[in-house]
Amino acid sequence: MAERHSVTLDVRRLVGRYSLHATSHVGRVAYLLLEMVRALPEWRVWVPRAFEQAQAVGYGSLFIVGLTAGFAGAVTSLQTGYQFTGSIPVYFAGGVIVESIILELGPVLTALILAGRIGARYAAELGTMRVTEQIDALESLGRSAISHLVLPRVLAGTLMLPVLVIFADLVGITAGWLAAKGSLEMTNADFVYGAQYFFKPWDLWYSMIKSFFFGLAITVVPCYVGLSTAQGAEGVGRSTTAAVVSASVLILFLDAALAKVLLQ
């Protein structure tokens, strides 16, 4: 009896501790966002740095984003053909491919790829700067780490992700179209008809809204984790892993939440 009581207490304590921990992180992320808003008037500092970061995020990610979207589009096309051939009109496949890519695969796969590529980079960069006192050095010179380091990264990532998603959508749809032509005996006219039949302009807006939130997730979380790094090289390693995992989980959570809020 006493043992069961102590197990219950332990579970309560554990839940309490984790809840406190989570709440403190949410509070600190909110404070970081507030600091970013306060740093907006220092545009002379963050604008040039945001351009540099945007180039690294956008141009630097084109290959991997295009590759992922291309394969995703082609595989979606082949699996749609495999599932539906003979049971429904072939032009339906055009609609399924285009809608799958615009609504889900384009934004989510691009965001997950960038959570690894950009999120890890941001967390490692800021984490290393934290443990080698470079961030303290910047602040000791009367400069803000938020306007010099965080705001340019967050803005670059958040604004470039929708652009990369448009690129991913185009590559994915093209790859899907080519795969459909090659394996489903579908004409161009069938594909275009199907795509237009199911397409709604809101779908594009939905995709962009999702990308914007995903962009925030893959930049704010790694920047926060990077700034909170402690304990040397091991700490930087831990931060990098934590940043990628947290950003990826948040993307999946946001994906579900935004689908519920915006599509119903």
Next chain:
Amino acid sequence: MIELRQVSKRFGDLVVLDGVDFEVRTGETVALLGQSGVGKSVLLKHINGLIRPDSGEVYVDGLNVNRLRRKELAKLRARIGYVFQAGALFDSMTVYENIKLGITDDAAQSDEDYCRERVARCLELVNLPPEVASKYPAELSGGMRKRVGIARAIAGQPTYLLWDEPTSGLDPVNADIIDSLVEKLDDELGVTSVVVTHDVRGAFRVADRIALLKDGRIRAMGTPEELRNSTDPAVQQFLERDLTEPVTH
């Protein structure tokens, strides 16, 4: 003038500072001695607001550091040069860009001619050749990195200089060069300095007054002579080791 009143700071269960009272008068150089891990750097970071105390107050030029707004704190920090233990140079920037960032006056920083002149002057003050300006921190030796860190700290013409273990990790010859630099810069620039160190010999060489931090409090503070004649066993125990060892350089 720098003044810490009853400053306490803990990290988790570890009490690092426990009601510290500490004062540095304008124009003087105070060395803060203590064993490694005793909280000397933590105390130093309270002075320019990099760390906030759990309780107590920190004043610089009569301003309460922890009550300043963001912009006021940035202005105050621009008057306080901070030399970091490992240099803390921005590794993605050249030496020139690092030192230029130390020019805290934004108008001056956008004047490229002034910046070139100022960076060259700072490199000269720390005895580094002008060619170093185009190098990256990774291309420099430990001693040179420290000197670039000093050049960056003095680039903004500060009125205060905070030195965090300026000679740690250096061989005796380089440590001696840095000690000479501390003396030279304090004299030439007329700054008020706090030197955190565990090098007793260096502290006796550069400081007007010396403080010993122990168990989270200032255990003793006075001129080098007063400390040398102190009857406090903790002070004697700390000083004995270094001052009785033969000079190796």
